[in-house]
Amino acid sequence: MPNTVVIIDDDVELTELISQYLTTNGFEVHCFHHGGDIELIIQEFNPDVILLDLMLPDVDGLTICKSIRDSFAGVIIMLTALGDEIDEVTGLEVGADDYLAKPVKPRVLLAHLRAQLRRQSKLMPTNKSPSIKFYGEQIVIDNSKRVVTVNEQQVNLSSAEFDLLWQLALKVGEIIKREELHEQIFRLPYDGLDRSIDLRISRIRKKLGDDPKEPNIIKTVRNVGYLLAL
Template sequence: MKNTILLVEDDVKLSALTADFLRINDFEVTIIENGLEAIEFVKKQTPMAVILDIMLPGVDGLTVCRSLRETYNGPILMLTALDDDIDEVVGLETGADDYLTKPIKPRVLLAHLRALLRRIEAIEQPSQPKTPKLLGKNLAIDPKSRTVTVANEMVHLTTAEYNLLWLLAEKSGEVLSREELHRKTFRIEYDGLDRSIDLRISRLRKKLGDDPRVPFIIKTIRGEGYLLAQ
């Protein structure tokens, strides 16, 4: 499903309008109204991206996002009618790559979707070496297969998490500022308030088994940024 977008939205009229607009712009769209059905769909298929509403009948979008991240590595763009910073933080912590508040104009949604796909494509370009990168005694990153192991155990990372880890690995032993990480990840300047990088670092540490109180893999350099230990 190389060019297919999964749209998980229970508002029939809104989903139809959104899907029509995306199809006009050369995307295939599959619409699902139920969270459980969306989870089952992604287990069997691999859409290019998922656009996911938070307010769904039965299983809410946050739960769906968390479940999808167990197996799905592609981008997830979350939508909600709620306008609350806490919801945004929770959405990002469960694995969403972007977050938009409804009502949203179709062209704005399309712009965010394309930007998200470009970010991932740009970082996935074959400029990376083909041999595994070994960091310290436990961490190994294989750019050819885009896999990560810690103490020889495979670690499941989302596309966004892997890309951030690779940015740190490219300059392991050097401090990378939030500004630089944000700019390379999102292709826009850091405004000093966005917590997306911090949240992704937090998720990475948890998956890598890195104690946030005394991290030994990804270190916080106060006032400067983050460093991936060699």
């Protein structure tokens, strides 16, 4: 089955160009020029990836991303014509998996899209490690279903958040360097400045009920990385 991509962008010409290119490369594509019906769109088409414009006529992309992130486990790639770095940081904070500035070349977008899907597939379950229990067995990560529970209550993590928590869980009790996590999640070398991992750690802590000021579950090792407590 082809991967399904939903494009939400009010630039009709760009949307048609991207849609044709992705369709030619084996994707099923559905295009919309507003985000007001995003939840209905997700229910109907169950996309693997959402390409989401930052500036829309009815509601901005950041608001949409924030509203669906806890319930949508697929990839969200933000598109914007703005070049302000604060927009990229804000996009990552509300749960975007990737971020591209317009005008974006279709080949570049395709590469990013495939990289995100490849990252997901490489972090999918194996028979050797279907699930991990930690922190007094109060928290369970089921990699076969990609589900996390805290005290038997399911926690909604984004795809990228789950992948990051799984990497920490595979080495529970060990310090993992920030650059190692970055390379595992994004398949790119760490430049020393990117805050993507830190932002996702912050979101995971909040969802697990960890104290952000004095975390006990995911501990920060200053100038090194992170550690998932036993």
